[in-house]
């Protein structure tokens with residue numbers, strides 16, 4: 001197999017307490033590989049270390065223990081140059097929670113141009129990148145608008161376009177849907193899914209919404225700075241009780257399957273991570289019941 005895009009081995013990070021405050025070991029022991037093109041959801045309750053992990057991935061924070069390499073860069077190498085850092089951040093983009101903190105210009109297209117312009121991308125390529133990025137997030141018709149007139153979901157899509165205009169290979173979304181209403185969340189999630197499926201973008205989607213994690217190829221559950229689970233959505237949602245023990249709930253359709261099982265109804269194994277899969281499991285159990293009574 002090719003070298004993974006992200007390789008973490010016993011990764012650790014401790015926030016140093018200042019002024020007599022205690023040190024906070026936010027990341028204690030994370031070992032994982034993420035391949036190019038994967039769509040990985042990272043789940044964990046508040047304070048479990050998700051954002052700290054994201055910040056380590058593009059060197060906003062420096063690891064204090066273990067190994068970490070991203071896009072071929074050894075992030076524990078103290079000799080990493082400023083140029084390497086810029087190259088890393090161009091290849092691994094980050095979208096944060098609050099869209100208002102990420103928009104810098106007064107016109108949408110200027111905002112999208114900001115990143116690549118700083119990288120020194122000349123005209124006419126800059127124009128092309130901005131137009132393409134806006135097209136990819138479905139915001140072309142808003143190019144000349146003022147960002148503050150947009151909805152939360154639209155603002156977040158502009159923020160994503162600003163990252164796409166830098167042509168990254170991987171984008172990390174740190175709770176990028178958390179401040180949005182249901183419509184905005186769906187807009188942004190659909191955009192994220194399309195970028196992964198159609199453009200082969202490596203996506204790391206940090207969320208506490210189980211329904212959103214269900215769309216990923218793989219879910220990594222982080223608890224107390226360590227990896228608690230790593231598997232497909234079907235594998236993860238089958239472990240409801242362990243999830244509950246760390247403050248996470250499975251999606252409602254999966255919860256229904258678990259309750260039917262508890263009630264002694266013979267639902268077999270199936271795709272518990274999707275609504276269709278759960279419906280199928282229930283129908284099959286009816287068919288079985290019908291056969292045994294008939």
Ligand code: ADP
Pocket residue numbers: 015024026044045046047048049050051052053
């Ligand atoms: P999550 O994103 O999963 O909510 P964080 O990575 O933000 O978790 O936080 C992990 C732990 O690190 C928490 O205990 C949090 O209080 C602590 N922490 C986060 N940021 C800082 C910081 N800048 N200084 C000190 N401690 C921090």
Ligand code: MG
Pocket residue numbers: 050051052175
């Ligand atoms: Mg966070």
